[in-house]
Amino acid sequence: MRSPSKAALALAMTLVTAGGTAGIVGVTAANAAPSHAKTAPAASVTMTVPGTGVSVTQDLDDQGDVTGTTAGEDANDDAADAAEHQDEVGVTDDQAELGDDNNPAGSADQGDGDHHGGVTTAGGDSKDGHDSGDANDQGDDNQGDQQASGDGHDGSDDATPTPTTTASSDRSGSDDGSGDNSGSGDGSGSDNGGSSDSGSGDGGGSGD
Amino acid sequence: MRRLPRRGARATAPLALVVLAATACGGSPHHATSQSGATTAPSTPAAATTDAATTGLLAAAERTLGRDRSYRFDALETVAASTPVTTRLSGTVVRTSGVSYTLTAGHTRTQVVRVRTATYVRKVPGRWAKLRSATPVADPTASLLALLRGLAGATSSGRSTVSGTLSGAAARSAGIPTDGSPARVRLTIDRAGHVTAVSVRTSTAAAGKAVAVTLVSTYSAFDRTASLRPPV
Numbered sequence: 417m418r419s420p421s422k423a424a425l426a427l428a429m430t431l432v433t434a435g436g437t438a439g440i441v442g443v444t445a446a447n448a449a450p451s452h453a454k455t456a457p458a459a460s461v462t463m464t465v466p467g468t469g470v471s472v473t474q475d476l477d478d479q480g481d482v483t484g485t486t487a488g489e490d491a492n493d494d495a496a497d498a499a500e501h502q503d504e505v506g507v508t509d510d511q512a513e514l515g516d517d518n519n520p521a522g523s524a525d526q527g528d529g530d531h532h533g534g535v536t537t538a539g540g541d542s543k544d545g546h547d548s549g550d551a552n553d554q555g556d557d558n559q560g561d562q563q564a565s566g567d568g569h570d571g572s573d574d575a576t577p578t579p580t581t582t583a584s585s586d587r588s589g590s591d592d593g594s595g596d597n598s599g600s601g602d603g604s605g606s607d608n609g610g611s612s613d614s615g616s617g618d619g620g621g622s623g624d
Numbered sequence: 625m626r627r628l629p630r631r632g633a634r635a636t637a638p639l640a641l642v643v644l645a646a647t648a649c650g651g652s653p654h655h656a657t658s659q660s661g662a663t664t665a666p667s668t669p670a671a672a673t674t675d676a677a678t679t680g681l682l683a684a685a686e687r688t689l690g691r692d693r694s695y696r697f698d699a700l701e702t703v704a705a706s707t708p709v710t711t712r713l714s715g716t717v718v719r720t721s722g723v724s725y726t727l728t729a730g731h732t733r734t735q736v737v738r739v740r741t742a743t744y745v746r747k748v749p750g751r752w753a754k755l756r757s758a759t760p761v762a763d764p765t766a767s768l769l770a771l772l773r774g775l776a777g778a779t780s781s782g783r784s785t786v787s788g789t790l791s792g793a794a795a796r797s798a799g800i801p802t803d804g805s806p807a808r809v810r811l812t813i814d815r816a817g818h819v820t821a822v823s824v825r826t827s828t829a830a831a832g833k834a835v836a837v838t839l840v841s842t843y844s845a846f847d848r849t850a851s852l853r854p855p856v
Contacts, residue, residue, distance in 0.1 A: 459830035464799025469764030480705030505734035
């Protein structure tokens with residue numbers, strides 16, 4: 417039987433080495449790169465805003481600098497829920513993120529987010545390639561914000577209620593002077609409002 | 625024949641570099657992630673007592689909160705470990721239907737409408753998207769109720785301001801981070817019993833550093849907010 421030539425042996429060894437290396441690279445890359453390519457924070461601080469059902473989490477790096485902010489359901493009162501805590505929205509490096517890996521955002525127009533899963537980033541550009549655009553074509557009710565322009569927000573885009581300043585609040589210097597147009601009229605003295613707006617400012621929700 | 629080893633060397637040298645690089649990537653340590661929001665430090669027992677007048681105020685606030693159907697809120701949270709960062713959360717609570725809010729961090733605003741059937745999110749400005757699964761709509765007043773009930777050593781000044789502390793356990797129950805030391809709380813309660821402002825000062829530890837956390841939240845438009853509806 418004819419023995420293989422040195423050239424054939426060298427070629428075979430090269431193929432074996434290349435194949436093994438490819439395997440190593442594949443495994444290592446899988447370990448090194450998380451699916452969402454996001455560096456895990458060194459630590460985080462989560463606080464529930466009382467009476468809202470919303471928790472705000474600040475991610476901190478090793479230096480103690482805040483690197484990201486997320487908001488989601490308040491799950492503090494339920495250990496089971498806490499384990500399944502989901503971020504609804506977030507901001508990292510001034511980039512908006514919608515949903516999270518466990519509960520991604522999809523096009524609302526589709527009625528089913530399953531086909532458009534993926535964390536959506538700033539400007540509505542989804543990581544999975546679906547461009548949701550910047551234009552708000554939902555016809556949001558923005559009465560409240562237009563009435564209260566004191567906070568410098570661009571009212572045409574803001575469908576949420578205008579921030580409220582309570583007369584007796586110790587704002588600790590944090591009040592940005594935004595006006596309150598909610599007009600509770602409850603006689604509590606806690607509202608600076610005067611308009612008859614009864615929640616129309618949260619057009620994202622009431623939309624009326 | 626001498627060319628073969630050279631060819632092999634040419635072929636394996638880049639591969640060796642790839643192997644080294646890949647191994648270095650895999651070998652680098654990952655960030656250790658820790659959640660400081662839920663600390664395991666022992667709680668501080670409530671030592672101080674609350675006077676009768678303040679107890680009455682808190683009881684009235686609790687009763688009123690139980691009756692409130694809707695309200696608006698505006699909160700500023702400041703986290704200071706190295707550089708203080710302030711985040712704003714404003715929105716509407718409608719107990720029968722859900723919560724809507726705007727999160728402002730830096731120059732970026734995002735918006736959420738959480739109703740029973742679905743959760744809608746968007747960057748402002750931007751189109752609405754929908755989360756694959758609806759977020760459970762729990763009673764959003766639970767955390768404020770826990771805060772009212774957990775307040776210890778409370779004193780009132782005038783008829784509207786109540787100051788006190790939350791023990792570590794009480795703070796955690798209210799969703800407030802703590803390193804075990806009491807969180808300082810100040811409430812403003814109007815004549816109808818509505819809690820119109822909450823101020824919380826607490827401290828915790830994260831990333832090996834002491835972190836001071838301050839929250840100032842105001843509430844208004846009680847029972848004056850329409851039901852929440854899906855934005856699309």
